[in-house]
Amino acid sequence: YCTREHDSLKISNGKWMWWSRGFGGNSALDYLIKVKGMQFMDAMKILTKEGTDLHDTDAKISRKPDCDVKRKLLLPDKSETNFEVIRYLTSRGIDSDVIKACIDEGLLYESLPYHNCIFVGFDETGNAAYAFYRATTGERLMGEAAGSDKRYSFRIDRAGSTLHVFESAIDLLSYATIMKMRTDEWRAEPMLSLGGVYAPSTNNKQTKLPIALQNMTQNQTQINTIALHLDNDFAGRSATRSISEQLGNKYIVRDEPPAYGKDCNDYLQQLQRQKRKRQMER
Known part of the structure; x- marks a missing residue:
């Protein structure tokens, strides 16, 4: 509703x-x-x-x-290890090097007492301003930490001119893994997760841009191309059209949804199944 x-x-x-x-x-x-x-x-x-x-x-x-009003971010406590986070994300097909890089940069950690994945976003001063939690148990339990500022949703900052945009952190990491599978280089260009999208109104020009995308394009002036990797569902396709119409006169906007399944993680797992099948047939 x-x-x-x-x-x-x-x-x-x-x-x-x-x-x-x-x-x-x-x-x-x-x-x-x-x-x-x-x-x-x-x-x-x-x-x-x-x-x-x-x-x-x-x-x-x-x-x-x-x-x-500026809200204070309430970050969940950190676990001393990241075993459950690594186990869960690798079970989703995400590359261990990608996971480790995010942990090392402070973008990802395991929480206590529930051992959830915590995806962290930082503001311009380097302070944590956003956190998204996701259960590692297989339950569809997820949400934003209290006080999260969605302008700084989970992202990987790089100096490249093409910004890759995703609905979720899992999709972002899945795409990074696909890039690593293809070229072994996945950190050349910036990547942003929106923390979800909604189906806009019929008048796209009256619908606001996702606030995280708006903030990132304002602050990273080197960006000239936006690649949208949103989901293959009604909300994802509608949001893609809305963003394309609003930014098409300022940026080169590419619509690049996953070639298989609903989202980038579905596509990643399909690629990995195909790879295993080819290896077995040798």
Whole structure:
């Protein structure tokens, strides 16, 4: 679901995400505080008092929504080892050298107490500003750490002129692995994960660019080409069209979805299956 006011604010199973602003929440209380800009006690009164019209509260709000307030990133604790992270990511087909490089650069670590993958993004001053967690158990458990600033979503910064864009950190690492399989060089060009995309409105020009992409193109002036490796589904194809229309007059925009499956990880695993089959047939 989405709201009439904000086409990029998506609601599903009690959770919501305001994609254009880069934050979300898990409850109606979160929504009232972060989107409507209400104080905690005022929000609680709305939720506990039957018959109160939410629209009547807008005129009483004097405080700006939290999107204008700098939020403190709450990073999960680090494990002393990265065994579970390495095991999980290699089981997804990602190259161990790619994983190790990300760990060494502080972009990836294993958390405590749940041993999740933590993908970290840094701001211009070198401080951690974003973190995305993903379970290593096979469960589809994932999300952003509290206080994450989506402008700095997980990425690999390099000086190349072509920016490669992905929906998720797993897709980014999968593409890096594919590049390593083909040329043994995967760190020549910058790569950015958006932390997810949403299907934009019918008027693409009124839909905001993903905030991480907007921030990176503003700060890395050497970029002249954007290669979009978004998913082969409705949201991914729609987001690709929207981004292409908005940036096509400023950059060379290439639509390069995975050649197989839904996403880059599906494509990577298919390439690896084909490689194993060829080796067995020799």
